[in-house]
Amino acid sequence: MSVALREGVQRVEVTLRVTLAVLALGSGVYTYLGVRDLLNGNASIVFFAAVIYAVAVSVGIYAFWSFLMSFMPHVRDAKSRGLLFGCMLLGSLMIVAMSAWLNASALAGAAAIQQHLSIHVEKYTRDLDKAYRNGLAVQGLLPDIQMASARFAKLAESERGGSLTGTSGSGTVVQLLGQMSTQLMGLSQEVTQSAANQKTLFEQGSKQLERMRELVSDRGPINARIDAFGKDATALLGTITTLQQRSVAPAVKRAADGLASGFIAPAAGGRGNLADRQNAVVGKVAAAVTAQAATLSAAADKIVGLPPVEPARFQPLSSAEAVWVYAGDFLPSWAGAISIDLLPAVLVLILCVVHAGIRQEDAPAAEPSTTMTASELITALRLARDVDAESARGRSSAATEVLEALLDKKPGGPLRIATAD
Numbered sequence: 001m002s003v004a005l006r007e008g009v010q011r012v013e014v015t016l017r018v019t020l021a022v023l024a025l026g027s028g029v030y031t032y033l034g035v036r037d038l039l040n041g042n043a044s045i046v047f048f049a050a051v052i053y054a055v056a057v058s059v060g061i062y063a064f065w066s067f068l069m070s071f072m073p074h075v076r077d078a079k080s081r082g083l084l085f086g087c088m089l090l091g092s093l094m095i096v097a098m099s100a101w102l103n104a105s106a107l108a109g110a111a112a113i114q115q116h117l118s119i120h121v122e123k124y125t126r127d128l129d130k131a132y133r134n135g136l137a138v139q140g141l142l143p144d145i146q147m148a149s150a151r152f153a154k155l156a157e158s159e160r161g162g163s164l165t166g167t168s169g170s171g172t173v174v175q176l177l178g179q180m181s182t183q184l185m186g187l188s189q190e191v192t193q194s195a196a197n198q199k200t201l202f203e204q205g206s207k208q209l210e211r212m213r214e215l216v217s218d219r220g221p222i223n224a225r226i227d228a229f230g231k232d233a234t235a236l237l238g239t240i241t242t243l244q245q246r247s248v249a250p251a252v253k254r255a256a257d258g259l260a261s262g263f264i265a266p267a268a269g270g271r272g273n274l275a276d277r278q279n280a281v282v283g284k285v286a287a288a289v290t291a292q293a294a295t296l297s298a299a300a301d302k303i304v305g306l307p308p309v310e311p312a313r314f315q316p317l318s319s320a321e322a323v324w325v326y327a328g329d330f331l332p333s334w335a336g337a338i339s340i341d342l343l344p345a346v347l348v349l350i351l352c353v354v355h356a357g358i359r360q361e362d363a364p365a366a367e368p369s370t371t372m373t374a375s376e377l378i379t380a381l382r383l384a385r386d387v388d389a390e391s392a393r394g395r396s397s398a399a400t401e402v403l404e405a406l407l408d409k410k411p412g413g414p415l416r417i418a419t420a421d
Contacts, residue, residue: 005358009351020065020344027099027340028058034102037109037319057099064091065344072348073355088345095341101320103337108330109319110222115329116322117216117229120314121209124236127311128205131243135198137303138249141296142191145252148292149184152177180289187255194248201246205239208232226316233314240311249303256296 032054039046068088075081156177212232215225317325327334 005354005361009354009358016069016347017066019347020062020069023340023343024058024062024065027061027103028054030103030106030337030340031057031099033106034104034109034320037105061095061099061341061344064095065348068348069344069351073351076359088348092342092345096338100334100338100341101323103340104330104334105320105323107337108323108333111333112322112326112330113222113226113317113319114216115326116317117212117226120229120233121212121216124212124233124240124311125209127240127309128202128209128236128243131240131309132198132202132205134303134306134309135201135243135247136195137306138191138247138252138300139195141252141299141303142188144296144299145184145188145191148296149181149188152181152184156181183255187252191248191252194246197246198243201239201243205236205243208236208239212236222319230314230316237311237313240309244308247303249300253297253300253304256293256300258293 032050035053036046036050039049068084068091072081072084072088075084212229215229215232218225323330323333
């Protein structure tokens with residue numbers, strides 16, 4: 001099995017090197033695309049700076065994984081291998097820091113910016129609708145204003161026939177009621193006109209939003225689309241602000257307060273008890289005007305108290321920033337960007353496992369044997385020389401017995417020498 005593993009390692013050696021080179025080159029290309037969008041200045045300088053950075057990343061990745069593939073599979077002791085694993089972890093983090101996030105920017109940067117624009121379109125749509133609703137809220141007071149104006153007009157018409165004071169004509173009461181009706185009618189016309197203005201502004205903002213949606217779905221260069229989107233966003237912010245400024249709710253509140261506080265009862269112009277009747281009717285008109293003014297003022301005050309719309313200004317993002325901000329939405333792109341840099345780690349681990357298997361297969365089987373320390377070996381060699389010397393003189397029996405005692409500790413077993421620490 002160890003022979004097959006060795007042959008397998010030799011066969012894939014070229015494949016490993018080519019694969020590592022291709023992965024490093026691919027990472028360098030995407031790093032170049034990512035870093036190019038981050039640099040500003042002269043086009044030539046940006047190009048060369050991005051190329052140099054990408055080449056440095058590719059060379060660094062290739063050298064780092066080549067070192068680990070060459071050394072880690074052959075390290076046996078746990079401490080050294082643990083240190084190499086720590087180096088691999090540190091190097092992997094550095095590769096992610098200098099390359100992987102730029103790869104993710106190149107892979108998903110345009111999509112992340114497009115999502116950024118889409119989110120702002122949704123926010124601006126809500127802000128425009130809310131500002132328009134706040135502006136139209138005052139239209140809910142229009143029926144009350146028109147009804148109050150019509151009521152005062154009818155009372156004035158009735159008074160011409162003497163239904164209030166008992167005396168027909170166009171005297172003090174008729175003039176007062178007509179004045180109140182005219183004021184309320186003018187206020188209703190102002191509210192009606194504000195609805196038309198609000199609608200015009202809303203349509204203008206809707207057109208701006210439509211252009212912004214087209215920029216989001218367009219397939220043109222992303223930088224040009226960001227610039228155009230920013231211009232439309234600024235114009236839309238102005239439209240929303242104008243919508244809120246042109247609300248007539250504050251004007252209605254002031255007019256309602258003015259009806260009561262600015263009410264001046266005219267002097268009765270009749271003679272005798274007619275003047276008393278006119279004063280009585282004028283008092284009732286004043287009470288009615290005060291009640292109507294309080295109702296309109298309270299309703300207008302609620303509208304004025306609505307929280308204003310505060311749309312956020314559009315902040316353009318670079319592709320790298322957009323990928324970071326919306327990283328959770330682009331996990332597959334992040335996974336691909338990191339994998340292209342860290343895939344060689346899997347190859348390193350495979351080599352470690354294969355070489356461990358080769359060493360295990362090549363290890364000699366454990367056999368019963370006699371071990372000797374270095375000192376025992378030296379003694380045996382010395383005795384062997386003595387045996388040779390004595391055998392020449394015919395006196396080998398004693399030395400031979402001692403040598404056999406040292407070497408024949410386990411009869412029939414091969415001699416193994418164990419070095420002493």
